[in-house]
Amino acid sequence: MKPRNFFVLAAFGIASSAFAADPASQTLLKQALAAQGGEPLLRSVKSISFESSGYRNMLEQxxxxxxxxxxxxxxxxELRDHANRGLFRHLQVRTPLESYTSTMTVANQVAMQTFGTRQMPGTSQDVKIAAEALALSPERVLLTALDAADTHREADTVLHGVPHQVVGFTLDGGRAHIYLNQYTHLPSAIDYAGPLARGGNAAYLGDVVQRTAWSFWRLDKSGLxxxxxxxxQINGMPDRTMMLRAFKVSTDYDRPLVEVPQAIAAQFKPDAPPRDPAEMPLGAKHPEIAPGIVLIEGAWNTALVDQGDGLVVIEAPISSSYSRKVLAEAERxxxxxxxxxxxxTSDSWPHLAGIREYVARGIPVYALDLSEPIVRRTLSAPYSWRGDTLHNAPRKADLRLVGGKTVIGTGPNRIELYPLRGATTERQMMAYLPAHKLLYGSDPFQKDRATGTYNQPQQVSELVQAVEREHLQVDRFFMMHMPVAPYKELLEVKGSED
Incomplete structure (x- = not known):
C-alpha cells in the first residue's frame, strides 16, 4: 500500500480571467455567495484551518x-493561508498492517514531500495540483467560478433527492460543475475532471471525474x-470521507509550516517530469530465474516466459506505457x-492497469473469472485526456477467464493457472511452472526487508493451502514484490498472527 500525496501549498498562482461570464451563472453564484456569508466576507477570509478524521476506500487495491x-x-x-495563497496538510494514515505520516509543501513555486522524517523535493505537477485543490476548496470554489472566463449555467438536476442548479466552468483544461442547492443556494458538490482528479492511482481509470460532496454545514461566528x-467519489465510486473535528477562520498560525527548507528548495527542478505511474522506468534488473524465464524486477515485477513458439508475459503493471516498455524489452x-x-493475476491496479496495450496488439489476456467486471471496466474506459494505443485504435479483447486449472503452452515452460479462492485472496490466482517446481504467487503478502519476516500470515497460509489443494510440488516461488525465494520459508510461517 502506497501513500497518497497530500501537501502544503504557499505563494502559488492559479489562472483566472477578468472576462465576464453569462449573466445567469453570475446571478446564481452571487446568490450562493450570499448564502455562504457574502462575497466580501469570502474574499476577505485570510485563513482556514481544521482537523478532521475519516477514511479512504482503497479502490485501487x-x-x-x-x-x-x-x-x-x-x-x-490542514491550514489554508488565503492571504498568502498557502495551504498546509499533514496526514496520518493507519491500517491494520502499518501507519505512516505524509506532508507536502509547496512554497514560492517549489514543492517538497515529507514521509515521516524524510524530506524530498516534489515536482511542478505537485504545485499545479495543490493550486487546484485550493481553488476548488469550499471557501474559494464559488469565487473561482465567478472569476472564470467561461462560466455558464447548465441544466438543472436532482442531487441527493434535492433539486439543484448547475454552473459549469473550466480550470486547467478540466471541466468543473458546481451543484447549488435550490433551497439553501449552498454548493452541495463539485465535479472536476482536471489534473487534481486523475492524479496518482486514479490515472489508470482513464478519463476521471472527481466529485466532492459537502454537507453538515456549520455557521461560524465570523458569519461564514x-x-x-x-x-x-471517483467516477461514481466512493473514494473517501472525512469529518471536521475543529474549524477556525482567519486565525494566526506558525509561518514555518508553509516554508520549504533552503536545502530542499535548492534540489527542486521545476522542469522535472511528474511522478506519474505512466512514466515509471522499467525495472533495471532482469535475471533469468530458470531456463527461458526472465524476471523484470522493479517496484512491480513482471515475468517473461519463453515457450518456444512464443512468449507469455505475467502481469501488466501500472499503465499502458509501462507495458510498452516490457514489450520492447521482450523484443530486445x-x-x-x-x-x-x-x-x-489480480484485480489490483498494479496487476492490470497495463492490459490495454496487450489487447490493442491482439494478444490474448488471461484473467481470473471473478475479476471480469474490473478487467472489462479497465478495457472500456475512455482515455481522451491522455490517449493510448487502445484508445486510438479500439479492438475487441481476446479475454480468457480462469475459473479452474488452465494450461498455457507445452514443454518445459508450460504454465498452469489456478485461482487462490482464499478469504483475503479471493480475486487472485497463481501461476505454476511444474518442470521447474516454480510458483508465481501473485501478491497476497510481502516480506519485510528489515526483519526478514512475512507481514501477513493469513495470506501466506491461503497461498500454502491453495498449493496443497492443487497438489503442486513447489521448491521456489516469487511474487509481484518479491524475488525468487525458497518455498520452505512459507511453510514455516504460522497460519495466524501471534
Missing part, C-alpha cells in the same frame, strides 16, 4: 471492485458557512518472437 473495500483511516490537519463533512531479448499470451 481491493478484492471486490464493487465493494466492500479495504480502508485506510485518516487523520488530517462551512461544510464539516466531505465525501469524495527475444527478437522476432511473438507474445502469445499475457496473464494478469
Amino acid at each position: 481491493s478484492e471486490r471492485p464493487e465493494g466492500p473495500y479495504l480502508i485506510e483511516f485518516h487523520d488530517l490537519a 458557512r462551512y461544510p464539516m463533512q466531505w465525501d469524495v 531479448r527475444y527478437p522476432g518472437k511473438p507474445i502469445k499470451a499475457m496473464v494478469t
Whole structure:
C-alpha cells in the first residue's frame, strides 16, 4: 500500500480571467455567495484551518471492485493561508498492517514531500495540483467560478433527492460543475475532471471525474458557512470521507509550516517530469530465474516466459506505457518472437492497469473469472485526456477467464493457472511452472526487508493451502514484490498472527 500525496501549498498562482461570464451563472453564484456569508466576507477570509478524521476506500487495491473495500483511516490537519495563497496538510494514515505520516509543501513555486522524517523535493505537477485543490476548496470554489472566463449555467438536476442548479466552468483544461442547492443556494458538490482528479492511482481509470460532496454545514461566528463533512467519489465510486473535528477562520498560525527548507528548495527542478505511474522506468534488473524465464524486477515485477513458439508475459503493471516498455524489452531479448499470451493475476491496479496495450496488439489476456467486471471496466474506459494505443485504435479483447486449472503452452515452460479462492485472496490466482517446481504467487503478502519476516500470515497460509489443494510440488516461488525465494520459508510461517 502506497501513500497518497497530500501537501502544503504557499505563494502559488492559479489562472483566472477578468472576462465576464453569462449573466445567469453570475446571478446564481452571487446568490450562493450570499448564502455562504457574502462575497466580501469570502474574499476577505485570510485563513482556514481544521482537523478532521475519516477514511479512504482503497479502490485501487481491493478484492471486490464493487465493494466492500479495504480502508485506510485518516487523520488530517490542514491550514489554508488565503492571504498568502498557502495551504498546509499533514496526514496520518493507519491500517491494520502499518501507519505512516505524509506532508507536502509547496512554497514560492517549489514543492517538497515529507514521509515521516524524510524530506524530498516534489515536482511542478505537485504545485499545479495543490493550486487546484485550493481553488476548488469550499471557501474559494464559488469565487473561482465567478472569476472564470467561461462560466455558464447548465441544466438543472436532482442531487441527493434535492433539486439543484448547475454552473459549469473550466480550470486547467478540466471541466468543473458546481451543484447549488435550490433551497439553501449552498454548493452541495463539485465535479472536476482536471489534473487534481486523475492524479496518482486514479490515472489508470482513464478519463476521471472527481466529485466532492459537502454537507453538515456549520455557521461560524465570523458569519461564514462551512461544510464539516466531505465525501469524495471517483467516477461514481466512493473514494473517501472525512469529518471536521475543529474549524477556525482567519486565525494566526506558525509561518514555518508553509516554508520549504533552503536545502530542499535548492534540489527542486521545476522542469522535472511528474511522478506519474505512466512514466515509471522499467525495472533495471532482469535475471533469468530458470531456463527461458526472465524476471523484470522493479517496484512491480513482471515475468517473461519463453515457450518456444512464443512468449507469455505475467502481469501488466501500472499503465499502458509501462507495458510498452516490457514489450520492447521482450523484443530486445527475444527478437522476432511473438507474445502469445499475457496473464494478469489480480484485480489490483498494479496487476492490470497495463492490459490495454496487450489487447490493442491482439494478444490474448488471461484473467481470473471473478475479476471480469474490473478487467472489462479497465478495457472500456475512455482515455481522451491522455490517449493510448487502445484508445486510438479500439479492438475487441481476446479475454480468457480462469475459473479452474488452465494450461498455457507445452514443454518445459508450460504454465498452469489456478485461482487462490482464499478469504483475503479471493480475486487472485497463481501461476505454476511444474518442470521447474516454480510458483508465481501473485501478491497476497510481502516480506519485510528489515526483519526478514512475512507481514501477513493469513495470506501466506491461503497461498500454502491453495498449493496443497492443487497438489503442486513447489521448491521456489516469487511474487509481484518479491524475488525468487525458497518455498520452505512459507511453510514455516504460522497460519495466524501471534
